[in-house]
Amino acid sequence: MGHRAVLRAMSGLLLLLFVTMISSTIVSVALPQIIGALKGTQSQYTWVVTAMLLTSTASTPIWGKLADLFSKKTLLQVSIVIFFVSSLGAGFAQNTETLIAFRAVQGLGMGALQVLVQVIIAAMISPRERGRYNGYLGGVMAVATVGGPLLGGAIADASWLGWRWCFFFALPFTAVAFVILSRTLRLPVVERAGDKPKVDYLGATLIAAGVSLLLLWVTFVDDKFAWISWETGAMVGGSVVLLGLAVFVESRVADPVVPLRVIKRRDPALAIVASLAVGVAMFGGAVFLGQYFQIGRGYSPTKAGLMTIPMMAGVLLSSTIAGKLVSRTGKVKPYIVAGTVILTLGFLTLSVIDHRTPMWHVFAGMFLIGVGVGMSMQNLVLVLQNTVPLSELGAASASITFFRSLGGTIGVSVLGAVLANSVATKIAEGLRAMGVDTSGGGAGAGANLDIASMPAPVQEIVRAAYGEATGQIFLVAAAVAVVGILATLFLTSTELRDSVDLQPQGAESAKV
Numbered sequence: 001m002g003h004r005a006v007l008r009a010m011s012g013l014l015l016l017l018f019v020t021m022i023s024s025t026i027v028s029v030a031l032p033q034i035i036g037a038l039k040g041t042q043s044q045y046t047w048v049v050t051a052m053l054l055t056s057t058a059s060t061p062i063w064g065k066l067a068d069l070f071s072k073k074t075l076l077q078v079s080i081v082i083f084f085v086s087s088l089g090a091g092f093a094q095n096t097e098t099l100i101a102f103r104a105v106q107g108l109g110m111g112a113l114q115v116l117v118q119v120i121i122a123a124m125i126s127p128r129e130r131g132r133y134n135g136y137l138g139g140v141m142a143v144a145t146v147g148g149p150l151l152g153g154a155i156a157d158a159s160w161l162g163w164r165w166c167f168f169f170a171l172p173f174t175a176v177a178f179v180i181l182s183r184t185l186r187l188p189v190v191e192r193a194g195d196k197p198k199v200d201y202l203g204a205t206l207i208a209a210g211v212s213l214l215l216l217w218v219t220f221v222d223d224k225f226a227w228i229s230w231e232t233g234a235m236v237g238g239s240v241v242l243l244g245l246a247v248f249v250e251s252r253v254a255d256p257v258v259p260l261r262v263i264k265r266r267d268p269a270l271a272i273v274a275s276l277a278v279g280v281a282m283f284g285g286a287v288f289l290g291q292y293f294q295i296g297r298g299y300s301p302t303k304a305g306l307m308t309i310p311m312m313a314g315v316l317l318s319s320t321i322a323g324k325l326v327s328r329t330g331k332v333k334p335y336i337v338a339g340t341v342i343l344t345l346g347f348l349t350l351s352v353i354d355h356r357t358p359m360w361h362v363f364a365g366m367f368l369i370g371v372g373v374g375m376s377m378q379n380l381v382l383v384l385q386n387t388v389p390l391s392e393l394g395a396a397s398a399s400i401t402f403f404r405s406l407g408g409t410i411g412v413s414v415l416g417a418v419l420a421n422s423v424a425t426k427i428a429e430g431l432r433a434m435g436v437d438t439s440g441g442g443a444g445a446g447a448n449l450d451i452a453s454m455p456a457p458v459q460e461i462v463r464a465a466y467g468e469a470t471g472q473i474f475l476v477a478a479a480v481a482v483v484g485i486l487a488t489l490f491l492t493s494t495e496l497r498d499s500v501d502l503q504p505q506g507a508e509s510a511k512v
């Protein structure tokens with residue numbers, strides 16, 4: 001594919017990436033209204049999010065492996081249809097059970113599209129040239145991350161639209177992307193001599209089951225049960241057993257879902273560790289900024305979304321500039337190391353904030369986080385893709401995406417628990433200082449988060465508690481980000497290859 005053909009196909013791929021990413025965040029602001037309209041419960045509220053997260057994360061390695069065995073274009077078209085139909089079904093849902101079911105199917109489509117977009121870009125463009133396209137990816141990710149909650153809030157507030165358009169919004173864009181890619185996408189297809197491709201169904205089942213059990217524990221720990229409890233032991237122990245069996249199976253089958261021989265090598269392993277740390281820190285920390293702006297600072301949901309623009313600007317600028325420099329020099333390690341260092345500095349900057357910190361200070365820390373993410377996240381994927389042939393590209397790309405998503409999920413849970421415990425303690429201390437007896441549940445004054453209905457002195461206590469606690473979780477995120485720095489420092493200083501395949505003369509033949 002020539003440069004112009006690549007750009008045409010990229011327009012469809014980036015449109016898909018934008019729609020899938022915005023669909024995962026657009027519901028967050030409107031969810032209280034959605035559950036209220038469908039007369040759902042708090043448990044169902046959680047499952048609307050959890051169902052999509054489970055299927056998306058657990059299926060990621062499987063979609064990546066399928067991309068190595070079958071036509072990437074066909075798989076992409078199938079996943080677009082899955083996403084389209086499930087979004088339509090979710091929009092027309094008449095009860096929460098139906099909504100949760102369609103969200104689970106939507107998660108399958110989201111997981112597939114996010115992996116396949118990266119795999120297809122890697123199949124079209126060599127690692128060295130891919131650097132300059134990372135700016136487009138970074139821009140789309142930044143706009144979708146910030147635009148999702150903003151758009152969701154606007155749709156929920158618009159009486160002439162209603163919450164169902166949080167799901168219908170994606171339909172026209174998905175249809176346009178399908179048409180564009182059907183006409184423009186031309187990819188190499190792996191020629192496999194002899195046997196037909198074999199899917200490792202046992203390994204895929206064990207991985208999906210093990211990851212799902214772990215994610216369920218992450219979702220419900222410290223809420224439904226304690227960190228140290230029989231439920232934790234059963235779920236974590238069961239997950240370890242299932243994933244241990246998966247490793248055993250993967251080490252013995254001919255076509256493993258997760259190629260252990262690839263991820264055990266030095267650079268792929270270090271890239272995965274660094275990506276895991278970046279995922280924990282970035283997703284786990286940044287997800288609480290909206291809560292900080294709304295509860296700690298008193299801004300509306302729409303304004304809170306606009307407040308995240310400095311982070312979006314950081315991602316957009318750094319991914320574009322670093323991508324061009326990577327393509328020009330062929331070197332990627334210096335930009336990844338610099339990115340993880342800047343990311344850590346950003347978290348340290350936010351670790352001292354409270355509910356009265358000047359906004360320029362908060363914006364500066366957010367901008368540094370955005371710059372660090374833009375320089376490191378996509379380039380870590382590039383490190384791994386540079387080490388594998390085209391025939392293993394899908395499984396390798398899915399592996400690093402999977403670990404990053406898993407890290408983000410664990411980060412949200414752990415940092416959320418730290419935030420909740422810190423807030424409860426600080427609110428109780430503040431109320432006791434006012435002479436309020438908290439032994440009978442008075443500390444729950446800030447539990448319902450209806451700040452406007454509270455007396456002014458209690459409002460100040462709650463805002464102070466959330467402001468200071470948010471600073472504490474960013475300090476934890478900075479400590480995790482240091483692990484990413486250490487991992488990237490040990491990456492090999494190699495030059496990115498100019499060819500799409502590791503061995504161009506191998507068994508790859510271009511087909512329409």
